[in-house]
Amino acid sequence: MPIDARGSDRSSSPPSRGTSEHALALIRELVELGPRRVAGSVCERQAHDRLAREFREITRESGSPLHVALRPFRFNTHLYAVLALHFGVATLGSLATLAGYWPLGLLLHLLAAASYYGDSTRRFYWLRRLFTFQPSQNLVATAPARDGERTIRVVVIAHVDAAYTGVMFHPEVVRRGTRPPPIPGLEFMAKGMLVVTAATALLALVDLLSGTGLIGASASFVALAALSVPPVITFALNLEVVLRDQVVPGANDNLSGSAAAVALAARLVPRKPPGAELVFVVTGAEEAGTGGAYALAREVSLGAWDRRDTVIIGVDGLSNGALRRVVDGELMAVPMAPWLDRVLDQVSASELRFREVTSMNIPVGATDAMPFHARGYDAVCLSCVDPQIGAPRHYHRLSDTPDNLDPAQYADSIDYAERLVDAILEARA
16 A cells, blocks of 8 residues: 555545645646746746645645735846856956957956856846846745744745756766865865856956066966856856757756645644744745845845844755755855754754755855845755765756656655754744
8 A cells, every 4th residue: 555755545535735745746737837937937927826826725724824925026037148148248358358458358357256246145236137127926925923922933945946958957067067176275166156256356367467567478368368268168058058948847946845845834834833933935036046035035134034033944956866954155155053053963863864964065056045144044955966966866957857856855855844944943942
């Protein structure tokens, strides 16, 4: 007789919303809604509407209040166009310097490096604003604390939009891009965007030194040629993604997190402590550069969510690898709050199946936790990573389908996230 991950008999009735099997069925349904679930698309909105019905059903079935709302915002729709623009500007800067226009080269290199620094840290947007901002939405389901009794707010956040694909996401390219050279002291090179941004900033220094005659023409040419390689490659790879214009199913990245948010709400809301507020967020435009999380973090940081009693838990890609707690930061790692790190250690030690859930510095990209980190919130993201390639299996590939999910790992990941929420509520009660 088939048994689901939480021990219920599934031969006679459909699985309940708290089970990983229901989450897997929901992932399949969301994939079938449409092939281009990109930021700002009709398919993205349809997926949000479908998930909103799931959260409303939890209230109907359990009797526990869960207030569900779609919050609109505007953001770019194509991260890879933004990246191609940044490092296309850097490439133009190198060409300008080679042609003898070093002040222009200096300006373009400084612009590209500074703009991408702001973009990656979610502090400000410059070049990104040359693209139009399109409407999208965040789905926010809130189980409120009893009036006047709130002591802690735990926010579980995932995203529903799917990514574009290209040559840069071939497993071998990803593996090489996330592996530092086997030379002591060069471990930082596993952060690919740190390398390309630093190279762009150093190009500005070369422009200045060569233009003012502080280094000779030969040395200037060699430095310019060597340092231009990272931005030129980055420009070309991202431009290829833009021109290919192909969208992945995104079953693991990140419908697995979206469906897990429903499962976690079904498990946690009916038994939450009176003083706890639980919030389940499914963002839009994450694959465009964490746009939904950025909009929400900017909105709630004005006073709606107090940093002192709010904890963010990202769930992003909960299958196709070994579960890890991700240390965010595209350029530099953003450390977790020490108390949260201790709670994670306790959860990892609580069961044998959780013992391998250790910290990992994210080599590329960012998660929905990053905009909250940038605004001073305590946050962590849970994600599965295949150690052999430095990313989840099928990462941003057309093979990221429901059939390629690992059901056992997915069930364990949801259980770990549930255990983490319980541990945070206990630690901050």
